[in-house]
Amino acid sequence: MKTRDKIIREAKRQLNEQGFDRVSIRSIADAVGISPGNLTYHFKNVDTIVYELYMELVEALSASIQEFQPHKLSTQWFYEQTVKNYRVMWDYRFLLLDFVTVTRKNRQVKDHFRQLVAMRQLQFRMFADQMIANGIMQEERVAGLYDRFIIQTIIFSDAWLSDALVHFDEFGDRMFHFYADLMVSGLVPFLTEKGLEEYRGWKASKNDPPFRGYPSILGKM
Amino acid sequence: MKTRDKIIREAKRQLNEQGFDRVSIRSIADAVGISPGNLTYHFKNVDTIVYELYMELVEALSASIQEFQPHKLSTQWFYEQTVKNYRVMWDYRFLLLDFVTVTRKNRQVKDHFRQLVAMRQLQFRMFADQMIANGIMQEERVAGLYDRFIIQTIIFSDAWLSDALVHFDEFGDRMFHFYADLMVSGLVPFLTEKGLEEYRGWKASKNDPPFRGYPSILGKM
DNA sequence: CCATTTTTAGTACATTTGTACTAAAATTAC
DNA sequence: GTAATTTTAGTACAAATGTACTAAAAATGG
Numbered sequence: 485m486k487t488r489d490k491i492i493r494e495a496k497r498q499l500n501e502q503g504f505d506r507v508s509i510r511s512i513a514d515a516v517g518i519s520p521g522n523l524t525y526h527f528k529n530v531d532t533i534v535y536e537l538y539m540e541l542v543e544a545l546s547a548s549i550q551e552f553q554p555h556k557l558s559t560q561w562f563y564e565q566t567v568k569n570y571r572v573m574w575d576y577r578f579l580l581l582d583f584v585t586v587t588r589k590n591r592q593v594k595d596h597f598r599q600l601v602a603m604r605q606l607q608f609r610m611f612a613d614q615m616i617a618n619g620i621m622q623e624e625r626v627a628g629l630y631d632r633f634i635i636q637t638i639i640f641s642d643a644w645l646s647d648a649l650v651h652f653d654e655f656g657d658r659m660f661h662f663y664a665d666l667m668v669s670g671l672v673p674f675l676t677e678k679g680l681e682e683y684r685g686w687k688a689s690k691n692d693p694p695f696r697g698y699p700s701i702l703g704k705m
Numbered sequence: 706m707k708t709r710d711k712i713i714r715e716a717k718r719q720l721n722e723q724g725f726d727r728v729s730i731r732s733i734a735d736a737v738g739i740s741p742g743n744l745t746y747h748f749k750n751v752d753t754i755v756y757e758l759y760m761e762l763v764e765a766l767s768a769s770i771q772e773f774q775p776h777k778l779s780t781q782w783f784y785e786q787t788v789k790n791y792r793v794m795w796d797y798r799f800l801l802l803d804f805v806t807v808t809r810k811n812r813q814v815k816d817h818f819r820q821l822v823a824m825r826q827l828q829f830r831m832f833a834d835q836m837i838a839n840g841i842m843q844e845e846r847v848a849g850l851y852d853r854f855i856i857q858t859i860i861f862s863d864a865w866l867s868d869a870l871v872h873f874d875e876f877g878d879r880m881f882h883f884y885a886d887l888m889v890s891g892l893v894p895f896l897t898e899k900g901l902e903e904y905r906g907w908k909a910s911k912n913d914p915p916f917r918g919y920p921s922i923l924g925k926m
Numbered sequence: 927c928c929a930t931t932t933t934t935a936g937t938a939c940a941t942t943t944g945t946a947c948t949a950a951a952a953t954t955a956c
Numbered sequence: 957g958t959a960a961t962t963t964t965a966g967t968a969c970a971a972a973t974g975t976a977c978t979a980a981a982a983a984t985g986g
Contacts, residue, residue, distance in 0.1 A: 504806075584724070584867055594871060601872070642868070646804060647863070650822075666860075669850060695853055696852070697826060
C-alpha cells in the first residue's frame with residue numbers, strides 16, 4: 485500500500501478510537517512507521533486528512549443511494565438501506581461524533597454539509613412521494629407535516645451515533661438494528677393499511693423481542 | 706462576585722464560544738484577571754469546571770420540570786416548555802455540542818447522563834399517558850410505538866443544537882422556535898381530533914409563515 | 927492583636943504540538 | 957546511465973498546556 489493510503493487508514497483508525505484531540509501528526513507517523521517530516525509531505529496537517537476522510541464518507545453514502553429503484557421502495561427496503569448506511573457511518577464515526585469540532589475548524593466541510601442536507605431533503609421527499617404513489621404512505625393530512633418529518637429524520641440520522649456511544653457498551657449488529665428500527669418506526673403513523681401490513685409482515689418474521697428502550701437502562705431497572 | 710464564581714462564568718463563556726480544545730486554565734485565568742496558580746487552587750483542571758457546569762445544567766433543566774401540572778398539559782404547553790428548555794440548553798450549549806468529548810473524558814458524566822435519560826423517558830411516558838387521559842392523544846395503536854417515539858424525541862432534544870450550529874447563521878428566537886416547532890410536530894400524527902384542534906388553534910394564532918425547511922438552504926434555492 | 931486558614935501571585939518544568947527546514951534516498955523520465 | 961523529481965528521515969524551534977511548588981497577601985477567629 486502507498487504511504488499516503490497508510491496514513492489515511494491509520495488516521496481514520498486513530499480518530500475513530502481516540503477522538504479528535506488525541507490524534508496528531510506524530511501519533512499517526514509513529515503508528516505508520518514513518519517520520520513526521522514524511523507525513524507533512526503528504527498532508528500539511530491533520531485537518532487536511534480529516535477533509536479527505538469526510539469526502540470519502542460522502543462518496544460512500546452517495547454510492548448507496550445510486551442503487552435506488554422506485555418500485556422496490558417499501559418500509560423493509562428503507563430499513564435495510566438504513567442499516568447499510570449506519571454501518572458506513574460507523575466506519576467514519578469520528579466525523580459525526582466530532583462534527584461540531586470539524587465544522588468549526590473547516591468552513592469548507594460546513595458549507596458542503598449544508599448542501600448535502602439540502603440534497604438529502606429532496607431525496608427523502610422523493611421517497612415519500614414514491615411511497616404515497618405506491619399506496620404505502622398516506623397523503624399528507626396536515627400541511628407541512630411531511631417536510632417537518634423529513635428534517636426530523638435527517639437530524640436523527642446524524643444524531644444516533646452520539647446517542648449510541650453513550651447508551652451502548654457493545655457496538656455491533658444489535659446497535660445498528662436498534663437505531664434503524666427507531667428510524668423506520670417514525671414512518672409508522674403515516675402508513676396506509678397496506679403499508680402497515682407490509683411493515684408488520686417483515687417485522688414479525690424477524691422475531692424481535694418487544695421494544696423496551698435502551699439496553700443500558702434495561703439492566704438497571 | 707467571588708473568584709470561584711467568576712471562574713465558572715468565564716469558563717462557560719469561553720467553552721460556549723471557543724469550544725473545548727481552545728480553553729485552558731491560562732485562558733480562563735487571563736480573562737478573569739487572576740493567576741493560573743490561583744485558578745488551580747479553586748479547580749484542579751478544566752474538566753473539574755466542566756463537571757460543575759454539567760451539574761448546573763442538570764439542575765436548571767430539572768427545575769423547569771418541577772412546575773409540571775397535569776391538567777395544563779397540552780401541545781401548546783409542551784411547545785412553550787420546549788422553547789424554555791432549549792434556551793437553557795443554549796446557555797450551556799458546549800456541553801451538548803461537545804458531549805462525546807465530555808463523556809469520553811469524564812466517566813461520571815456519562816453514567817449520570819444515562820440515568821438522566823432513563824428519568825426523562827419515564828417523564829415523557831407520563832406526559833403521553835396524561836395526554837391520552839386528557840383525550841388529546843390517541844391510544845397506542847401499534848405496540849411499542851410510543852416508547853420508540855419517546856426515545857426519538859429524547860434523541861432529537863439532544864441533537865437539535867448540533868444541527869442548529871450548522872444550519873443557522875444567527876442564533877436567536879427564530880432558531881428556538883424552529884426546533885420547538887419540529888419537536889412538537891412529532892406529536893401531531895398521534896393527536897386525537899380534539900388535540901389536533903387545540904394544536905391548530907394556537908398554531909394559527911402565531912401566524913407563522915408556511916414551513917419550508919432550513920433558512921440557510923432557503924436562501925440558496 | 928496574634929495565630930491560623932484561605933486565597934492569591936508567580937514561576938519553573940516536562941510534554942506535546944504544528945511548522946519549517948535540510949539533506950539523503952528512492953523513483954522516474956529520458 | 958544520468959538528470960530531475962518525488963519521497964523520506966531527522967531535527968530544531970516556538971508556542972501552549974497541565975502540574976507542582978513556594979511564598980506572599982488577605983481574611984478569619986478568638
